[in-house]
């Protein structure tokens with residue numbers, strides 16, 4: 323492994339200027355970053371450990387929502403009583419990811435910024451536009467079974483691997499960032515970028531930007547929530563397709579719907595098309611099937627992953643049916 327400077331500031335005032343230099347990176351749980359450093363995919367010259375910053379709390383917000391600190395561990399978030407009661411889809415998504423040991427280390431902000439599992443990205447000997455802009459995308463003609471069918475470009479077809487972010491998309495979370503120019507709040511749907519012809523830019527963060535916390539809006543009374551993850555094996559595996567649904571049903575009809583998908587998009591994929599197909603319609607199998615069709619309407623398969631279209635449709639349909647029946 324290459325050498326790097328290691329800093330452990332106590333506050334954001336110490337951490338933010340330190341991260342503005344070339345090659346500087348924050349480190350939280352380290353479960354993405356250290357992995358990629360061992361593979362020579364990430365080669366930071368300076369690591370700024372943010373674990374001493376006061377960002378580790380889960381607190382109610384004045385409007386009845388929840389504030390989740392950037393260094394809150396995924397396991398603490400998943401088992402928090404307010405999350406289990408009011409944001410069950412988030413708890414389920416977190417518990418479907420990685421392993422218990424990894425979830426004990428992984429943090430809220432680190433999960434938001436985890437990198438793709440595309441095998442070419444993780445192999446420093448291969449070309450990859452995301453790792454080294456302008457070198458090409460071997461996945462388009464190569465191994466792409468696990469990669470994206472929504473939001474792809476001619477430069478990159480990598481899937482966003484996070485489960486947590488799919489639930490955050492369905493819950494309409496907000497990411498709070500503190501940077502050199504002050505603080506700002508970014509809706510989760512605007513936080514991750516589509517690859518376009520700049521796949522190395524994955525989020526709206528600029529050098530020196532520190533994620534301080536994530537907020538969840540007040541819970542929707544009576545909503546039925548579910549995270550369903552389909553994968554090659556039952557645990558310790560990333561999604562081939564997943565669905566986060568937050569449904570409200572009144573008088574037999576869907577009155578409100580928030581639908582997001584994982585494993586199929588280049589970013590956590592909210593589907594306004596599926597939501598529009600649900601609201602005002604009877605909460606039955608026919609409606610749920612139409613919503614799933616709408617969710618995958620824009621899908622563009624690669625050479626090895628056309629199966630994901632049908633898989634994702636079934637995932638959305640089954641998640642809706644199960645949530646509605648709960």
Ligand SMILES: Cc1cc2nc3c(=O)[nH]c(=O)nc-3n(C[C@H](O)[C@H](O)[C@H](O)COP(=O)(O)OP(=O)(O)OC[C@H]3O[C@@H](n4cnc5c(N)ncnc54)[C@H](O)[C@@H]3O)c2cc1C
Nearest residue numbers: 350351352353354355419420428429431432433435485533
């Ligand atoms: C074997 C394995 C299996 C996994 N399976 C799954 C799975 O099934 N589903 C899933 O969703 N995830 C899975 N993961 C990924 C895991 O969830 C992430 O590695 C983890 O969430 C990253 O959090 P971290 O705190 O360890 O991040 P780190 O590795 O510490 O950081 C990740 C990135 O975030 C940046 N960063 C961290 N905190 C901040 C901050 N506050 N502000 C700005 N930048 C910051 C770092 O600079 C770095 O670039 C798996 C990981 C492994 C190793």
Ligand code: SF4
Nearest residue numbers: 440442450459478479
């Ligand atoms: S899909 Fe993206 S991450 Fe994978 S090789 Fe192509 S450019 Fe790299």
